[in-house]
Ligand SMILES: Nc1ncnc2c1ncn2[C@@H]1O[C@H](COP(=O)(O)OP(=O)(O)OP(=O)(O)O)[C@@H](O)[C@H]1O
């Protein structure tokens with residue numbers, strides 16, 4: 161049986177970048193000729209809307225509820241899928257917890273700034289309940305400049321002792337343009353700065369997941 165990569169995007173804070181990152185990562189894994197699914201646990205259905213815009217219907221996006229996750233993981237394993245990416249809604253302990261429990265790697269996007277950084281306290285508590293702190297990483301997202309990313313990283317380490325993904329994502333209009341087109345930034349324009357960031361993030365993710373405790 162193949163070793164499936166299960167990644168969940170989790171943050172209690174609305175608008176931190178969960179759906180943007182889920183779709184960017186799923187699209188990039190597909191570009192790397194890997195097969196899998198994006199599970200949309202958010203009743204708002206943003207990831208599903210991204211999929212509706214895609215000409216290429218792979219990877220599939222399945223709207224689902226938290227209690228369906230273990231069954232979906234089992235079927236994905238049987239089908240020898242390469243990846244499952246799980247997008248979660250904000251402010252939902254039950255969905256976040258269920259996703260964290262099945263994930264190999266948890267990515268918690270946070271924008272630089274007090275609101276997103278403060279919300280990590282709650283996100284960290286949820287990850288701790290799922291006993292997944294060792295395989296969770298904060299992804300600094302939508303940083304307006306490099307100094308803001310560095311400052312946020314230092315504040316998060318000092319306050320929460322959480323691991324930080326070494327690939328911060330800058331604030332770039334290409335993220336929303338790609339999303340609207342139903343693409344990952346790396347599919348939308350592989351030579352763009354946003355495309356390069358996403359490729360680097362996914363390369364890091366694939367490497368990191370090999371060390372994740374199952
Ligand atoms: N790196 C970025 N650069 C520019 N805009 C971004 C970036 N990341 C996200 N955005 C924009 O921020 C908004 C919120 O992002 P997104 O929908 O991914 O957040 P979310 O965490 O999924 O929100 P929710 O909690 O409501 O589901 C979107 O309009 C998206 O285009």
Ligand SMILES: [Mg+2]
Pocket residue numbers: 178179180202206248249
């Ligand atoms: Mg979302």
